[in-house]
Amino acid sequence: MGVTIHDVAARAxxxxxxxxxxxxxxxxxxxxNRDKVLAAARELDYEPNVVAASLRSRTTHTIGMxxxxxxxPFFATLVESIEKRLHDGQRSLLLANSHYDPDVEQxxxxxxxxxxxxxxxxxxxxxxxxxxxxxxxxxRVPVLQLDLRVDGFAGSWVGVDHEAGxxxxxxxxxxxxxxxxxxxxxxxxxxxxxxxxxxxxxxxGDGDDVLLGDFSKEWGxxxxxxxxxRGPLPDGIVCGNDTIALGVLGELAGNQVRVxxxxxxxxxxxxxxxxxxxxxxxxxxxxxxxxxxxxLRVLGAHLSGEDxxxxxxxxxxxxxxxxxx
Amino acid sequence: MGVTIHDVAARAxxxxxxxxxxxxxxxxxxxxNRDKVLAAARELDYEPNVVAASLRSRTTHTIGMxxxxxxxPFFATLVESIEKRLHDGQRSLLLANSHYDPDVEQxxxxxxxxxxxxxxxxxxxxxxxxxxxxxxxxxRVPVLQLDLRVDGFAGSWVGVDHEAGxxxxxxxxxxxxxxxxxxxxxxxxxxxxxxxxxxxxxxxGDGDDVLLGDFSKEWGxxxxxxxxxRGPLPDGIVCGNDTIALGVLGELAGNQVRVxxxxxxxxxxxxxxxxxxxxxxxxxxxxxxxxxxxxLRVLGAHLSGEDxxxxxxxxxxxxxxxxxx
DNA sequence: TTGAAAGCGCTAACAG
DNA sequence: CTGTTAGCGCTTTCAA
Numbered sequence: 001m002g003v004t005i006h007d008v009a010a011r012a013x014x015x016x017x018x019x020x021x022x023x024x025x026x027x028x029x030x031x032x033n034r035d036k037v038l039a040a041a042r043e044l045d046y047e048p049n050v051v052a053a054s055l056r057s058r059t060t061h062t063i064g065m066x067x068x069x070x071x072x073p074f075f076a077t078l079v080e081s082i083e084k085r086l087h088d089g090q091r092s093l094l095l096a097n098s099h100y101d102p103d104v105e106q107x108x109x110x111x112x113x114x115x116x117x118x119x120x121x122x123x124x125x126x127x128x129x130x131x132x133x134x135x136x137x138x139x140r141v142p143v144l145q146l147d148l149r150v151d152g153f154a155g156s157w158v159g160v161d162h163e164a165g166x167x168x169x170x171x172x173x174x175x176x177x178x179x180x181x182x183x184x185x186x187x188x189x190x191x192x193x194x195x196x197x198x199x200x201x202x203x204x205g206d207g208d209d210v211l212l213g214d215f216s217k218e219w220g221x222x223x224x225x226x227x228x229x230r231g232p233l234p235d236g237i238v239c240g241n242d243t244i245a246l247g248v249l250g251e252l253a254g255n256q257v258r259v260x261x262x263x264x265x266x267x268x269x270x271x272x273x274x275x276x277x278x279x280x281x282x283x284x285x286x287x288x289x290x291x292x293x294x295x296l297r298v299l300g301a302h303l304s305g306e307d308x309x310x311x312x313x314x315x316x317x318x319x320x321x322x323x324x325x
Numbered sequence: 326m327g328v329t330i331h332d333v334a335a336r337a338x339x340x341x342x343x344x345x346x347x348x349x350x351x352x353x354x355x356x357x358n359r360d361k362v363l364a365a366a367r368e369l370d371y372e373p374n375v376v377a378a379s380l381r382s383r384t385t386h387t388i389g390m391x392x393x394x395x396x397x398p399f400f401a402t403l404v405e406s407i408e409k410r411l412h413d414g415q416r417s418l419l420l421a422n423s424h425y426d427p428d429v430e431q432x433x434x435x436x437x438x439x440x441x442x443x444x445x446x447x448x449x450x451x452x453x454x455x456x457x458x459x460x461x462x463x464x465r466v467p468v469l470q471l472d473l474r475v476d477g478f479a480g481s482w483v484g485v486d487h488e489a490g491x492x493x494x495x496x497x498x499x500x501x502x503x504x505x506x507x508x509x510x511x512x513x514x515x516x517x518x519x520x521x522x523x524x525x526x527x528x529x530g531d532g533d534d535v536l537l538g539d540f541s542k543e544w545g546x547x548x549x550x551x552x553x554x555r556g557p558l559p560d561g562i563v564c565g566n567d568t569i570a571l572g573v574l575g576e577l578a579g580n581q582v583r584v585x586x587x588x589x590x591x592x593x594x595x596x597x598x599x600x601x602x603x604x605x606x607x608x609x610x611x612x613x614x615x616x617x618x619x620x621l622r623v624l625g626a627h628l629s630g631e632d633x634x635x636x637x638x639x640x641x642x643x644x645x646x647x648x649x650x
Numbered sequence: 651t652t653g654a655a656a657g658c659g660c661t662a663a664c665a666g
Numbered sequence: 667c668t669g670t671t672a673g674c675g676c677t678t679t680c681a682a
Contacts, residue, residue, distance in 0.1 A: 004659060015669045020661060028667060050439050051379045052659035055674050060376065062419075062440075069405065071597075076401040080394065083422050087433070092440060094387075095420045097408050108412070115387075115417060116376050217601055246601040253603050272396075276542055276571040278578050278603035329675060340653045345677060355651060377675035380658050 003044045011040035023048065054116065063299075064094045064112030066105060068125040068148075068190075072215075073271045074241075074286070075123060078147065081292030082121065089296075091118075102129035109133040113140055119299055124150050127191050142302035146295055149191045154310055156302065158295040161314040162192050162268075163199030165284035168319040169238050169266045170203035172282070176325055178235035178264055182209040184223040184248060185240030196240050196268065215240060220247020228255055233263045236325070242267035242274045242283055249277055249324070264325040280322035287315055328369045336365035348373065379441065388624075389419045389437030391430060393450040393473075393515075397540075398596045399566075399611070400448065403471065406617030407446065414621075416443075427454035434458040438465055444624055449475050452516050467627035471620055474516045479635055481627065483620040486639040487517050487593075488524030490609035493644040494563050494591045495528035497607070501650055503560035503589060507534040509548040509573060510565030521565050521593065540565060545572020553580055558588045561650070567592035567599045567608055574602055574649070589650040604648035611642050 009019035014033055022029045022037035029037075040046075054060045063086055067075045083093045094117055098105035105125055112120060119142040124130030131150045137143050138155055145157040173181060181204055188194035193215070201208050211226065213219030220239065224247065227233060239245035245267030252259055259265050259279055267274055270285035294313050301307040334344035339358055347354045347362035354362075365371075379385045388411055392400045408418045419442055423430035430450055437445060444467040449455030456475045462468050463480055470482040498506060506529055513519035518540070526533050536551065538544030545564065549572065552558060564570035570592030577584055584590050584604055592599055595610035619638050626632040 002659090005661095006659085016659095017661080017670080018668060021668090024661085030667060033668085047439060049380075049441070049659050051376060051385065051441050052674090053661070054376045055374075055380050055676090056659080056661045058674075070395065070408070071398065071402045071405045073396065073398055073401070076398070077396045079420075080396045080422055083395070083420060084424075087421065087436070090436075092436060093420055095404075095408065095418050096412065097405055099409075111412070111415075111417060114372060114375050116374065217597070246598065250601045250603070250605070272542070273571065273598040273601070276575045276598070277601070278575070280575070327675090330677095331675085341676080342653055342655095342678080343651085346652090349677085353651060358651085374675050377658090378677070380660085381675080381677045383658075 002049070003046045005046070005048070007044055008037060008040045008046050011044060012036040058116075059118055060116050061090060062092045062094050062115070062117050063119050063121060064096065064109075064115070064117035065121045066096045066098055066108050066112070067123045068098050068100045070095070070097055072243075073273070074269045074288075075147075077271075077288050078123075078292060081289050082295065085292060085296050098125045100125045102126045102133065105130060106133040106136075109137050113137060117141060119143065119303055121146050121295065121299065123147050124190070126189055127151050127194055142299060142308070144295055144299045144302070147192065147291070149312075151191070156298050156310045157312045158291055158298060159192075159314060160286050160291070160317045162195035162317075163202070165268060165317040165319075166196050166199030166238065167203045168317075169268070169282075169284060170200065172319055172321065173236040173238070173264055173266065173325060176236075176264060180209075180234040181236045181238055182211065182227065182234045183238045183240070184211045184213075184220065184244055186215045186219070186244075187212045193240060200238060209234065213244075215243055217243050217247035217250070220244035221251040222247075224248045224251035228257070233257065236264040236266070239265065239267045242269045242271045242281060245281055245283070245324075246273065246277055249279075249281070253278065260323065260325050266325055270320055275322065277324070279324045282322045282325040283320055284317045285320045286317050290315055327374070328371045330371070330373070332369055333362060333365045333371050336369060337361040383441075384443055385441050386415060387417045387419050387440070387442050388444050388446060389421065389434075389440070389442035390446045391421045391423055391433050391437070392448045393423050393425045395420070395422055397568075398598070399594045399613075400472075402596075402613050403448075403617060406614050407620065410617060410621050423450045425450045427451045427458065430455060431458040431461075434462050438462060442466060444468065444628055446471050446620065446624065448472050449515070451514055452476050452519055467624060467633075469620055469624045469627070472517065472616070474637075476516070481623050481635045481637065483616055483623060483638045484517075484640070485611050485616070485642045487520035487642075488527070490593060490642040490644075491521050491524030491563065492528045493642075494593070494607075494609060495525065497644055497646065498561040498563070498589055498591065498650060501561075501589060505534075505559040506561045506563055507536065507552065507559045508563045508565070509536045509538075509545065509569055511540045511544070511569075512537045518565060525563060534559065538569075540568055542568050542572035542575070545569035546576040547572075549573045549576035553582070558582065561589040561591070564590065564592045567594045567596045567606060570606055570608070570649075571598065571602055574604075574606070578603065585648065585650050591650055595645055600647070602649070607647045607650040608645055609642045610645045612640055615640055
């Protein structure tokens, strides 16, 4: 059925070893022979069997990636950036979703390891419970934590400085004259939720006012309802991410509350829809392409064996000011 | 280094053949032996090498998927649904992005075939130019077109009836009293853009008013600018998708045009942000989970060899009425 | 129901 | 620079 490297070698009049070397672009093959092999391959429409190559060479040119939810546009953008760069480097991406469930995540990691991925990029869904999966993975292949991280896990990580981002938001609101603030965030089960909460608490000091749910628009809507029912609105609402902020904006608009006149609202991430909100949302932009670049740089160094020392890289996010504040 | 099936067989006191049969759950193994093998595997912490299994069995339990842009929340949701169902069936997803470029798409398909995926799910980015890639793939493995399709390609397809969706929008706007309509869509380079445009033209009949760009929020903003400059606004704007609609809404809001009082706006897809728009967007909901279910059902039939006859499956989308109309 | 043996297609030693 | 040879770890005949 299929054309094998033996057929190519025979046609080119060389051994399979020479054919293999020529096809994989190794040096140490006479130019004339290399050309003959390449020509033969083309004529026969040879398609190398990468499965066989993987078995022998013990490398699959495939990177596994586990994300909490691909449907989250922030993660989707990250996945897209990573995929593009991998593809440019002739690698493929095996993608898995954890659905924010550490057990699922654990199984996904196992499945990826069974498939012998060369390395793993993981957005760990839980600050603590993702540790086991990460450890089993790290025992076998280079691992990189992206965006989120596991408490006390001594592996590499690339992401942004969430605390600094929140700090910028708080300063901006304060400069705009906001005296009373509230933070609408997520229960700190993942490291970003934790860091943003910590950042908020440190930035505002004592008497912090905090509402915690999850990173969904539904929670944003619910939190806004709570705030409306609770009494006079604060001057500013600092949201844990843009999705929450969009939920808050929607609920406020439905109740004839004017933003930013009655209350200012800010988000985090700068997802594509932040700009389209009414009013357009002030938010903290994460440099996703830089994150992806840096992630693959670090992972590349680990893979090549050049530099295996774990390193954490925190990029600084930038405040994007729009009309909501 | 690694524990192999030989070690497991030795420990269980059986041959590798029996071990293999026991581990893969085949029948025809005495229960006592099966238990011994499974116990040995557990004790040794055996991890099967699926690469070796794939080489021999010629099946990778991996499905390739090519999408135009994962960052598009509509596609992302589809990918997530597909991935979940595959994982439940012990398969993995090899994901690739075409970036709406048929050449990239062609290369991605080749790369996936080289990796010996068992089947391919493709959202072809171009009505015509995606045909070559699809044909090469179809010559090797079962192929399913998802959402979009290639003109004249006689393979299976699962998606929605775009024309019917647009028809519903037009009827709804007409019932609400809209007399003059305009369609803000995308150049018909992909099949959905084409079908939605066709649907609109057939629904409104002669004298149709059509503005074509691409499926981006930027085009929505630009189109809205054009409409504002052009003179009196129509009664209703039918948008080719939600992203365009959100761009239109944003631009209109910036110019103090009231929706739906001054003009009604409708979208297509029902992405998560449609509901959060101000005002919440009337749109056509695509039943993505049903699409994913149906896609894997059809693909499963093709893979098992039960039923290889190509079939097109058009699910009917439903109109979701919100305040923007 | 079991085991021996033959590869799947390729790469990597090792000699030449 | 090239060829021979020996596997990578598994599944699958085939025969018992």
